Amino acid sequence: xxxxxxxxxxxxxxxxxxxxxxxxxxxxxxxxxxxxxxxxxxxxxxxxxxxxxxxxxxxxxxxxxxxxxxxxxxxxxxxxxxxxxxxxxxxxxxxxxxxxxxxxxxxxxxxxxxxxxxxxxxxxxxxxxxxxxxxxxxxxxxxxxxxxxxxxxxxxxxxxxxxxxxxxxxxxxxxxxxxxxxxxxxxxxxxxxxxxxxxxxxxxxxxxxxxxxxxxxxxxxxxxxxxxxxxxxxxxxxxxxxxxxx
Numbered sequence: 024x025x026x027x028x029x030x031x032x033x034x035x036x037x038x039x040x041x042x043x044x045x046x047x048x049x050x051x052x053x054x055x056x057x058x059x060x061x062x063x064x065x066x067x068x069x070x071x072x073x074x075x076x077x078x079x080x081x082x083x084x085x086x087x088x089x090x091x092x093x094x095x096x097x098x099x100x101x102x103x104x105x106x107x108x109x110x111x112x113x114x115x116x117x118x119x120x121x122x123x124x125x126x127x128x129x130x131x132x133x134x135x136x137x138x139x140x141x142x143x144x145x146x147x148x149x150x151x152x153x154x155x156x157x158x159x160x161x162x163x164x165x166x167x168x169x170x171x172x173x174x175x176x177x178x179x180x181x182x183x184x185x186x187x188x189x190x191x192x193x194x195x196x197x198x199x200x201x202x203x204x205x206x207x208x209x210x211x212x213x214x215x216x217x218x219x220x221x222x223x224x225x226x227x228x229x230x231x232x233x234x235x236x237x238x239x240x241x242x243x244x245x246x247x248x249x250x251x252x253x254x255x256x257x258x259x260x261x262x263x264x265x266x267x268x269x
């Protein structure tokens with residue numbers, strides 16, 4: 024069974040127009056789902072922008088357990104801090120400037136106003152078996168640092184939202200791009216802290232352009248809608264995807 028979840032938390036980049044186009048384009052490609060924002064299901068709503076109370080409840084659990092802390096670092100502070108090398112598309116390793124604020128969580132009834140970070144267990148290897156990539160292992164504090172779970176503009180971060188939704192929607196298998204392997208290690212720490220079931224993971228190869236760059240909006244890559252508008256057929260688009268993965 025396939026679940027379609029509209030991860031529309033970013034208010035600046037999300038709109039119903041984009042969401043409707045996404046649903047239409049994927050249907051055109053031949054993808055069908057059994058639960059989603061257009062057809063409903065037992066775990067509705069299927070738009071993350073409508074699931075705020077679930078995320079807030081998990082934030083409270085993390086706050087009360089001492090797993091997170093408020094971070095007041097600005098982007099300038101982080102830009103000036105020495106950081107370990109990281110992948111170009113990955114979250115920079117946080118230098119730990121606000122870790123001493125772990126004891127200040129009691130004064131926050133709500134998360135808005137500051138960033139909230141999950142304190143990782145430095146030196147612990149987080150391992151899992153990926154169903155395509157094989158055994159994976161990332162060391163907390165070296166491969167990734169304390170990561171955002173809630174933003175100062177009162178939005179849950181990707182890592183928290185998907186963990187909460189996967190558990191609430193009883194997702195047993197997560198299929199996504201290989202660029203998110205390290206994110207899975209972060210999410211496994213959240214899953215453990217929230218005492219949630221662990222799904223299995225399948226990280227597929229990315230589709231890349233002729234220069235080797237992955238297809239992404241930030242790189243102004245061709246969208247499915249753009250390919251449709253050039254007259255490409257469903258079969259041509261699928262053949263293009265298979266060729267770029269080989």
